[in-house]
Amino acid sequence: MSRIKSAWEIALEKTQDIEFNEEKYLRENLVKEGKSLMGMYINNPEMEISEVKKKLSTSKNKNLLKEGMVYTIVSNIVLPQDEGYKFRFNRIKEISVMLNTDSEDIFNQMESFFDEYLNSRDSFIQNMEEQIKQAMQSNPQSINSEQYSEIINQNLKKLTSQYSDSLDELKQELIGILG
Numbered sequence: 001m002s003r004i005k006s007a008w009e010i011a012l013e014k015t016q017d018i019e020f021n022e023e024k025y026l027r028e029n030l031v032k033e034g035k036s037l038m039g040m041y042i043n044n045p046e047m048e049i050s051e052v053k054k055k056l057s058t059s060k061n062k063n064l065l066k067e068g069m070v071y072t073i074v075s076n077i078v079l080p081q082d083e084g085y086k087f088r089f090n091r092i093k094e095i096s097v098m099l100n101t102d103s104e105d106i107f108n109q110m111e112s113f114f115d116e117y118l119n120s121r122d123s124f125i126q127n128m129e130e131q132i133k134q135a136m137q138s139n140p141q142s143i144n145s146e147q148y149s150e151i152i153n154q155n156l157k158k159l160t161s162q163y164s165d166s167l168d169e170l171k172q173e174l175i176g177i178l179g
Contacts, residue, residue: 030061034068042076042091049094066099070178074171079163080114089114096178103177110170117163124159128152 005013037055041047059065073092080089093107132148 026061027064030059030064031068031071034065034070035072036068037065038069038072038076038095041095042072042088045087049098052095053098066178069095069099070175073178074175077110077167077171077174079117079160079167083118085114096174100178103174106170106174106177110167113163113166113170120163121156121159124155125152128155 037052041049041052056062056065056069073096076088076092089107089111093104093111096103096107128148128151
């Protein structure tokens, strides 16, 4: 008669070949800690940059902590939806410049780039609204709101796509500097 194994014995059999890689575990935790630290700084207006500096200076492995911070910096740089982007952007810029002062020029370029994007987008929308008004005044029956909406959305997507591609290039430059 065969012996029935307990759940504990089955679990032990399944896990006996698993090895614990302490170095990998510590690495992942430090990168994760860097991401978390950066996320807290970006989102918490009460947090001072000195807290980030202190954490970085007391870290056992600054490079791994920095790696997580850079990941969070880059992933939080996106095309803005409105002028409200500036607070978060400035927080990201502060940390980036703290990590490497050479990054300041890229952030200045990005800020101008973001303002240009917002202006281009707003101008496009305003121009489209004017064209729709003129078309409605000259021939109200010919207006197809779905068609205009589709045209507006397609052109906004093109505009956003062009700016996103340029932003990706700037982000790659930033990674090279902060790397």
